[in-house]
Amino acid sequence: MVGITEIYVHWDAGRSKSALATSLGADRKTVGEYLAPAEASGNTPSGPPMRRPPEPG
DSSP: OOOHHHHHHHHHTTOOHHHHHHHHTOOHHHHHHHHHHHHHTTOOTTSSOOOOOOOOO
16 A cells, blocks of 8 residues: 555655556556645645645634
C-alpha cells in the first residue's frame, strides 16, 4: 500500500502522474484521485507549501 504522503512528495518533486504511479507501483487513476483535491484547490508541484486548514472552533 502506498501512503498519500509518499504520493505528494513525488508529485511535488515534479514527477508526472504516470511516472509516479509506475515508481510507486500504484494505478495512475488512484494517484489522480489522491491528487485531485490538491489540484482543485490550486496547489501545483513545487508551488507554495500546502497549509493545513484552520482548526474549527
